[in-house]
Amino acid sequence: MKINSPLEVYQYLPQTNCKECGEPTCMAFASHLIDRSIKLEDCKPILEDAYKEKYQELNELMAPEIAEVTIGVGEHVVTVGGDDVMYRHQLTFFNPPAFALDVWDTMSQSDLIERVTYIRDFKKFYVGRFLTLDMIAIRSVSGDPDTFKQAVTLVMEHTQLPLVLCSLDPAVLQAGLEVAAEKKPLLYAATKDNWQGVYDLAIEYNVPVVLFAPDDLDTLKSLAVTFLENGYKDLILDPGTNPQGRSLRDSFENFLMIRRAGIKEGQNDVAFPLMAVPMTAYMTNDDPVSASYWETVLCGVFTVRYGDIMILHSIEPYALLPEMHIRDTVYTDPRTPVKVDSRxxxxxxxxxxxxxxxxxxxxxxxxxxxxxxxxxxxxxxxxxxxxxxxxxxxxxxxxxxxxxxxxxxxxxxxxxxxxxxxxxxxxxxxxxxxxxxxxxxxxxxxxxxxxxxxxxxxxxxxxxxxxxx
Amino acid sequence: MTKKITLSKLNDLLKDMEVEALEGVTIEGDIELEMDAIGGLNPQLAYLLGQETAQIAGHLINISQLLGYPVDQLLGKPLIDDSKRVAQPKELIPSTFKVNKMEEWTNEIQEVTLGASSSDGGTRKSIITLGGENALPYYFDSPMPHRNHITMDVFDMPIGMAKAVKSNYEDVMDSPAEWAKKNVKEFGADMVTIHLISTDPNIKDTSAKEAAETVADVLQAVDVPIVIGGSGNPEKDPEVLEKAAEIAQGERVLLASASLNLDYERIAAAAKQYGHVVLSWTQLEINAQKELNRKLMKQCNVNREDIIMDPTTAALGYGLDYAYTNMERIRLAGLIGDDELNFPMSSGTTNAWGARESWMINSPLKEDSDWGPREYRGPIWEIITGLTLALAGNDLFMMMHPASVAVLKEITKSLHGSHARNPVDISNWITTKVL
Structure with missing residues (x-):
């Protein structure tokens, strides 16, 4: 956010100490806004017409450095991005990375239903709540729009989890949108080759979109600037997740560079959530246990360093449990007391x-x-x-x-x-x-x-x- | 281009356009809406209403939905084709991505060498150097001169351990020397750690002299640098480590550990006298780490190049968030100039095996989904615990399971840039065929 002291925030508040928000004073409310432990909309008076301008100004000043993008609708809606710091001890990280588990359109109906149901219901108890999975990514392997549409339809019949529609062919994506648009899925992906078609779809259906430019940050930024200049800002960036060797290090560096540009240098053109695709581990490992292990490792790397949404393949508990726990480790709020009442x-x-x-x-x-x-x-x-x-x-x-x-x-x-x-x-x-x-x-x-x-x-x-x- | 229009006027406009279906929607008050040129524009409705009102239409559809009006039904099947789309961008706007390096990271992490070859008064064949970084691990700001290293555990008596771990060591558990050999030859350990746990008066109360003989056996069995660990008993450890340091004279071992709750001066003195490195161990407290390092340097005159820190490792799911952030803060403090914290770090990654997820057959909770086979769950628990700390700045890992060692080595080498593998074309990962 562009503002960093409660006093600055206070200038924009009604200053009536009305207590409607539950805080004793507007100054107390201001300090909670600064540490992001309360929402501006909890101040009811500022939503009134009289304060409209101040509300808008303050809202803008307080927007997180990394944009927030919302996927899905209703109770399973997923928000990604929204971070303000490079290290969790400086404040806390917001919006844990969304884990999207994949299905593909060449699966048999029964396999697909079984997999979706398993992903939907997977849960692990931890510190008073259940850790769960967030999304389903549907991959077009067939390349056929109708086949893809059928898979999307079938998935939607079995889960309310938000979707990622994955294809580089706009016609395939459109087929998916025809049945899923109202659920506000995420489109994957616009590239340097197909971006016009994907841009049209994003505008037409008003859904968020991933920009994908593997190993090429200039092109990734070009895509972002082009979408932004043409009025579209629900963007997620995928700089590519190379699964191994020196090129994996390059991918890691790309995540670091984009996030530093967004948070430390205020480069708004790239201040968007980042997508990692640990399932590329399956492109280099034939043995299923090795592939699953390596995917978990990649998930760990990009959970610690700035991935905001991930596409994962393994549904083995020995992948999902450590993945959900490392996510909780990095995103748990270090400011929250970790004690229960002694009684x-x-x-x-x-x-x-x-x-x-x-x-x-x-x-x-x-x-x-x-x-x-x-x-x-x-x-x-x-x-x-x-x-x-x-x-x-x-x-x-x-x-x-x-x-x-x-x-x-x-x-x-x-x-x-x-x-x-x-x-x-x-x-x-x-x-x-x-x-x-x-x-x-x-x-x-x-x-x-x-x-x-x-x-x-x-x-x-x-x-x-x-x-x- | 921004037009301002009131909601009631919109409703009138709508009537003019003979979109009858919105009639009857009552709107109270005059809410002013901002309308920008593109956002929310729906070409489908634009087509229905004509290009001129396209901008209004885009918002109308949203407003109508907000008011609960079934716009989708009104629109029915998409009616547009490409030729009817509103003007679209034709070219990508060229851009160049740039980001600066960290100017604040001016302070180098101390280089520390473990093991001494014959030319330096020892008998080790391999020598390991840690530290020397000027950035967080694997960052592009500055090269990381030394990769991470792994030292594998050996105990001086058979101990209880997770089944998945134990199955690898059953044949060598009675012989620390054979155990050490196996770690190096079969499992690729960079170093071995001999834990003298039997010296604890509550366990076997093995004498310091006898324990030192075990150390000599291990030094004889392998030619990699070693770590010597006590039993954790604060009364007994100084004596045990003194004798061990003496018998390992000149080998430049890592003495584990000096801590604030025992007589660290004796450990420090033994390290100085016999040419070893001190492990400065504190419990998840950055200020305690600073204090102990200061005492080792100022009070005990330990040289900077003879200190490694262990700020404590907690298992994934069991406090790793503290361990991770503690290490990251220590490393960042070192890089920006704190000369009491810029030392290489070591992690007791083996602690991961304390997490019930790593060793229990099933979840004790009926509500949990199935936990799957534990023989795969345990090693990955140790890997992710280690990996997380590697990213925070940890240099040396004390580990247990051979599979964990292999995978952690591969990922840290990959991130370090010292693990060459053929690149894979990921541009169409979407169509990957997997079972």
Missing amino acids: VYKVGSPDKDSPVFVTTNFALTFYTVESDLASNEINCHLLAVDTDGLGVEAAVAGGQLNGKNIADDFKKGNFDFSNKTNHNTVIIPGLAARLQGDLEDNSGLNVMVGPPDSGRIPGWMEKNWPVEG
């Missing part, structure tokens, strides 16, 4: 016979343990000890998790074992085994040592619960 949580509906577990208030640790318990239908109480957001192993080593503070946190949470349980027993994590005696001394409770990984609690329960005597 005694109920999992399911515990009674006096139910076990009582202890973990730490590090969000990742807590949600992992909590979901392991809930998923296995173990009714229990779970104390999140205040370790200042450290995991069990680190907190034991650093002294933030000890017998005294476990006992204290039960007291603070008004959890009286003689009242709430009839076993007077607490179960500590296996990684905190050495605290057993310390906790017994501090609490007077019967202390049991659970497994080192909460995923093994169900097996541990079978052997050790209910507690004897």
Whole structure:
């Protein structure tokens, strides 16, 4: 954004401190606008006619350095781009890269339906939510418009996920648009050879478009400038993803150069989201495991360095899991506290016979343990000890998790074992085994040592619960 | 070209054009709309209404949709052909792309050499140099003089490890020397790390002297540079590493590690006395790293060329975001001039195997999609953990699984530009036939 202090932002706000946005003052609202933790539209007064000009000016000043492009409609809409910084610690990255998994128009109907359904439903639980996949990329392998249209139709019958229509032939793309235009798919791609036809389609159907100029940044920029000069700005840039060797390094450099030009040097002509195509790994690896591994590696490289949307082929869990996790790693907001409230949580509906577990208030640790318990239908109480957001192993080593503070946190949470349980027993994590005696001394409770990984609690329960005597 | 028009006038206009279907839409107030020449123009409707009103039409269709009017039904099947399109651009506008190099990166990362050959008082056949960069890894701003290197783990006793890892070492687990050999000869390790974990009083309490003999065996078995790791017990490690440093005199090993929670002065003194390099290990805290490096240099008089940092590695999904950003911040600080942070970095990438995704057979959560075969999941977990840190600036990787080592080596060499492979024509990747 072109503005960087709350005071500058404040000049444009109504300055009435009306509190409608939920903030106590307009200045507080301004500081949230600067760190992008609130939207300008949350200020209702500024949307009124009286402030129209200020709203528009401020909106322009606050636009992110890298344009945001929206694909799809409705609840599955995907937004890509929107970054303001080169490194995540400088603010945070916005809009995690959209993962588009491919299908192709020469697949059999049943194969295509099975693949689309799998992609649509794939999910992995992580820190209180599910990681999922975002889009379907439909590749025209046949080159035939009708065949492509049928594939697009079939995909749309089985998923609401946004689409990428992939062909270098405008006639094929148009066939896809005839059935998919209202879902606002992404067109892939306009090149130096076909750009006029693709430009016509983008204008006619008002859909975003990828500009593709492999290994040629001058041409890529020419395409962008031409589209922009002719009034079209829903653009995504693909400088090419070479899968191997020295040319892979060239592709990597291209991503760095374009992003630096956009963010650091304010070159608006190239300040667009970038597309990477890790599935080019399949052009050089015949063995399916090697190809999938290499695709995951490319996905990792371009997730860390500036890819905003990717086309991927492998649907093996050993590809999807690390890909979704590296994306979360890079795009998780470093400013968000990673602690949960320190208190005694109920999992399911515990009674006096139910076990009582202890973990730490590090969000990742807590949600992992909590979901392991809930998923296995173990009714229990779970104390999140205040370790200042450290995991069990680190907190034991650093002294933030000890017998005294476990006992204290039960007291603070008004959890009286003689009242709430009839076993007077607490179960500590296996990684905190050495605290057993310390906790017994501090609490007077019967202390049991659970497994080192909460995923093994169900097996541990079978052997050790209910507690004897 | 911009025209301004009010919505109510638009409605009148629409009536004039006998597009009856929009009649009855009531619009309250006079909302002023900005209309630019191109955006949103729909040639289809332009055709229906005639070229002159094309600009208005483009917006009308959007407005109508906003108001919930089924414009698409009104339009029906596309009626245009190419000859009816409004004027379109004919030529690409020529452009040249340029971007500047980073002027701020003025400070070089310290070069550090591991291993000493006979001419330098050691017996190593290969010598490894890390550091020397003037940019983030693989950036075009400045060449990266040395590629990343990988040191593979050896333990001085059989230990519990993930099944996928263990299957590679079952035949050598009882002999650190054979294990080290296998790492170098079969798995292409650049270096080996001997972890003296049995010295922990809570494990076997092996004596420092006995542990030093294991180090001698490993030095005898391989001719690559080595890393010597203690057990992590802060009371015992100084003594263990002193004896190990003594027996490895002149070999320029990496002593792992000096940290703020043990007597780092003894580790530093041993490294100085016997000609080794110190691994400066802190836990995900850039300021602690700065403090320890400063103490090693100012208080213990360790030379700059004898320090490598380990700012701690957390596994993918288990804090890698902290480890990544910590390393990236350290490297950036070094490049712009912080002389207490511009050292090569090392990562305990093996920590990736602590992530349950790397070793569990199935997800413990019923709601998760199937996790697939773990023998493929584990190595890629280690690869992606390492790769992410490579991109942040890490130079040396301590690793475990042979497949992970091979793939991480290939990708880091590729990005480094030292891995020649034939280029592939990607211009029509769309039609790639894959199973």
